[in-house]
Amino acid sequence: MPQIRTAYFGELDYTDGTVFHFPYGLPGFEHEQAFLFLKQPHIEPLLFLQSLGNSRLCFILLPILVVDPDYVVNLDAEDLAALHLPPGRQPRIGEDILCAAIVNTGAGQDGEATANLMAPVVVNLKEQIGMQAIQTGSGYSHRHPVPVGREVAPCS
Amino acid sequence: MKRRAGESFTIGDQIEIEVLEVAGTRVKLGIVAPDSVAIVRKEARVTREENITAAQPVAPDALTALAHRVLRRPLSTQGVTRCQIHDTPGSSGTEK
Numbered sequence: 528m529p530q531i532r533t534a535y536f537g538e539l540d541y542t543d544g545t546v547f548h549f550p551y552g553l554p555g556f557e558h559e560q561a562f563l564f565l566k567q568p569h570i571e572p573l574l575f576l577q578s579l580g581n582s583r584l585c586f587i588l589l590p591i592l593v594v595d596p597d598y599v600v601n602l603d604a605e606d607l608a609a610l611h612l613p614p615g616r617q618p619r620i621g622e623d624i625l626c627a628a629i630v631n632t633g634a635g636q637d638g639e640a641t642a643n644l645m646a647p648v649v650v651n652l653k654e655q656i657g658m659q660a661i662q663t664g665s666g667y668s669h670r671h672p673v674p675v676g677r678e679v680a681p682c683s
Numbered sequence: 684m685k686r687r688a689g690e691s692f693t694i695g696d697q698i699e700i701e702v703l704e705v706a707g708t709r710v711k712l713g714i715v716a717p718d719s720v721a722i723v724r725k726e727a728r729v730t731r732e733e734n735i736t737a738a739q740p741v742a743p744d745a746l747t748a749l750a751h752r753v754l755r756r757p758l759s760t761q762g763v764t765r766c767q768i769h770d771t772p773g774s775s776g777t778e779k
Contacts, residue, residue, distance in 0.1 A: 534740060554731035556738070570750035584738055587746070593753060631737040632745055640749055643737070646730040659734075661726045669726075669733050676754045 533577050534585035536565060546579065547655045550609065554646075554659060559584060562657070564625075564650075574627055576648065586648075588627035592620060594642045594671060600626050600649065606660045610651045618651075625650040629659075630673060641670040 528540045541563055549560050561579040572593050578584035591598045600620065607614050610624070618624045626649050628642035644667035650657035686692060691701035697717050704711035714722055723731075741749075 535743070535746070553734055554727055555734040570746055572753060573746065573750050583740065586734075586737055587741065587749070589753065629734065629737045630749065631733060632741050632749060640752065643730065643733050645726060646733070659730065661724070661730055663724070663726055669729050673749070673752060675752055 531563070531577070531579060532582040533565065533575075534583055535575060536567065539563075539565075547650055547657050549657045549659075551658055553586075553648075556584065573630075576627075576629075587630045587632065588648060589630055589642055589673065591626040591628050591644070591647050594628050594674060595644060598626070598644065598647075598667075600624075600647060600660070601662060601665060602649065602660055606649070606658065609658055610649065610656050611654045612651055623652065625652055625657075628671070631670070640673040641668075642673050643669045644671045645669040 528542060530538055530540050533539050545563055547562050547564060549562060551557065552559050556578075559578045559580050563577045563579065565575040565577050565585075566573070567575075572590055574588040574590065576586040576588055591600070598620075600617070602610070602612070602617060604614060607618075610618075612618050612623065620626045626647050628644055628647050630640055630642050632640045644662075645665065646659050646661045646669065648657060649660045684692060686702045688702050688705050691699055691713075693699045698720065699715040701713040701715075702710060703713045716722060
């Protein structure tokens with residue numbers, strides 16, 4: 528079983544079936560085209576997009592609906608084709624696609640964490656193909672404050 | 684500066700921008716520039732810069748603080764040592 532060194536979680540076994548392909552990489556990291564999605568029970572809902580080719584490269588993500596429950600993703604015909612999604616209708620978040628925002632831990636005012644809602648990571652869950660889909664003209668911010676959650680009871 | 688479709692303007696000696704078409708709120712531009720000049724949409728440039736910052740390593744306690752901020756629940760003291768591969772996100776995955 529292949530193994531990688533991860534940025535945050537030490538060595539990890541994985542299988543080829545868990546690899547997600549990003550044919551265009553991500554802006555700034557165009558040559559990194561294979562990633563694993565990782566999560567860790569104690570720090571959910573954080574998600575981690577770990578590069579297979581560069582062990583030090585790991586993006587921290589939040590599911591987009593955690594950041595903005597009303598978020599609407601709009602993929603144009605080119606994006607839908609790149610993700611092997613059927614043309615003519617928008618995919619459903621959580622059913623057809625995973626949609627998550629890259630978190631910048633210290634980019635906001637007073638060093639607060641922000642999430643890039645302007646360019647979410649979108650993944651076709653069935654085909655395991657992903658891209659960063661820039662939402663041109665959407666009005667979403669690339670530095671949206673990460674919301675402070677409401678208090679929840681211990682162990683819930 | 685005001686331009687109509689079919690009119691153009693130049694930036695320096697080597698860059699020419701022509702307004703090809705105006706339709707509603709969308710404007711189609713033609714750009715002539717040297718190969719050495721990168722032409723990218725502003726959003727792509729911003730995203731690239733944001734990705735490069737976001738890719739900087741984060742200390743483990745900053746991760747737990749971030750998760751805490753989102754969830755506001757008492758944190759376990761257990762370290763970040765185990766993780767899950769998220770096979771098909773939404774499923775339970777395989778614990779390693």
